[in-house]
Amino acid sequence: MNAETKHPREESAKARLDRMPSIRTGDDYVDSLRNRGVTVYLFGETVAEPVDNPMIRPSINALKATYDLAISDPDLATAHSPIIDAPVNRFLHIPTSSEDLVTKNRMQRRMGQITGTCFQRCAGLDTVSVLHSITYDIDQKHGTAYHRRFLDFLAAAQRANIIIGAGMTDPKGDRSKRPHEQADPDMFLHVTRRTERGIYVTGAKAHMTGGLNSHWIAVMPTMNLGEEDSDYAVVGLVPGDAEGISYIYGRQSCDARAFEAGEIDKGNARFGGQETLTVFDDVFIPWEHVLMDGEYEFAQEMVSRFTAYHRASYVCKTGLGDVMVGAAAAIAEMNGAEKASHIKDKLVEMVHLNETIFSSGIASSHEAKPLPSGAWMNDSMLSNVCKHNVTRFPYEISRMAQDIAGGIVVTLPSEADFEHEIAGPILKKYMKGKDDIPVEHRQRMLRLIENMTLGRNAVGYLTESLHGAGSPQAQRIQIARQMDAEGKKKLARDLAGIRD
Ligand SMILES: Cc1cc2nc3c(=O)[nH]c(=O)nc-3n(C[C@H](O)[C@H](O)[C@H](O)COP(=O)(O)OP(=O)(O)OC[C@H]3O[C@@H](n4cnc5c(N)ncnc54)[C@H](O)[C@@H]3O)c2cc1C
Ligand code: SF4
Secondary structure, X not given: OOHHHOOHHHOOHHHHHHHOOOOOOHHHHHHHOOOOOOEEEEOOEEOOOHHHOOOOHHHHHHHHHHHHHHHHOHHHHEEEEOOOOEEEEHHHOOOOOHHHHHHHHHHHHHHHHHHOOOXXXXXXXXXXXXXXXXXXXXXXXXXXXXXXXHHHHHHHHHHHOOOEEEEOOOOOOOOOOOHHHOXXXXXXXXXXXXXOOEEEEEEEEEEEEOOOOOOEEEEOOOOOOOHHHHHHOEEEEXXXXXXXXXXXEOOOOOHHHHHOOOOHHHOOOOOOOOEEEEEEEEEEEEHHHEEEEOOHHHHHHHHHHHHHHHHHHOOHHHHHHHHHHHHHHHHHHHHOOOOOHHHHHHHHHHHHHHHHHHHHXXXXXXXXXXXXXXXXXOOHHHHHHHHHHHOOHHHHHHHHHHHHHOOHHHHOXXXXXXXXXXXXXXXXXXXXXXXXXXXXHHHHHHHHHHHHHOOOOHHHXXXXXXXXXXXXXXXXXXXXXXXXXXXXXXXXXXXXXXXO
């Protein structure tokens, strides 16, 4: 069968991506998502055009900002790719030095400052980074051709400048059981059949960040696997609009405010995050896009490498932390409380916690080492420490921001009431803080704090900080694995003068 007669399902990534106009600006990106015909469920209905949906659009805007940053600050958000020998968006660049990873962290912090939410593009970057090395290692052991397939895909992806979504987390069913032990085999995505031309997979990927906003999805195992789980040891690259894929949109606290008139009560009207349950119903993946099929012994290492990258990527939350500190300082001024010593001290504490997160993440990048494939990988201990800090400190920072804001952060009447003929003037009188500050400014700042600590972007600032890239216990397991208690005991015994 030649390229012209190939069924679209079998079309190579290169052919498909070469046909796609290369995305340069944020507006190009938004246009690229139109008319894809993807099946999306939201509020019990299918969404005709996600790009124009008021609840979905803020999440698209956050990704759009990754393209705009590459134009406004190319030193930060682009890099030279040796794979295509050209500059590429840093969100598609395989790190080839510790400096690459450090700059990536700085870019992530900047993106967090700009959007105040999860900008959804790092999970895909960390996935391609780990695929670079893991496909290389599998080939070395098994004589497979995964690395070459991966490089072909990545070269086309870099040229087209696409978004890649990361589908790692399976629904998992009964957590005490392995994939092959589950009553329903689809609780983990798995290969259902193999043909001469490729494989078919069924299952779902949960909580997928920016799932619907991605052009391609990389699916991969979520945990270590044994021989009986071989059919679950699958890595594949799939177009986001492939036949058999559907998306069920995740709700977020206060999300229905997106449909209200006015923008103040939205807190952050422009930007939001997105997670979907992404369902794979007998989805075909041609061999060219299969990067693991049955090599179960690499699943654990793949997850470990992914988390080494991704848990340091959580420095993104320090950008949101910068916004939170700014909001707390601003509301203190608006309330006339900024000179109180305990307020100043709380702001210092917030900054201390935020910078502690950044220190561990960026240290993990500075300590990166090369892998046999040539990709550089974060120091795993420090990246796990970074993510573990992230599971706690944003909650403490948010608590202090709410403390400084006052109870009005949760009792503020609606924007519509501020505009009401009778209630409006009353509210504008009683909701005033300092005389020289417009009431609307106070309203907006309170709504932003509400948005990030209780509303839509509390997903991106808080609960994603807790569970994204693995719940807290997952980091403690990694820290325990690497803590070298025996080595440390030896240090103590030597100094204590204990000889065996
Ligand atoms: C906002 C957000 C964005 C995310 N984005 C992505 C993404 O883009 N791609 C992706 O692949 N994943 C993504 N994730 C998934 C994330 O990695 C998972 O949420 C995380 O791994 C926890 O899995 P779970 O949510 O199924 O929790 P559960 O597995 O239900 O865990 C709940 C609790 O039970 C504990 N637990 C679970 N199993 C066991 C066990 N066997 N033994 C002992 N304790 C156990 C956990 O430690 C935790 O405390 C995202 C998650 C969130 C919340
Ligand atoms: S949680 Fe942070 S690291 Fe992960 S995709 Fe969102 S912004 Fe990027």
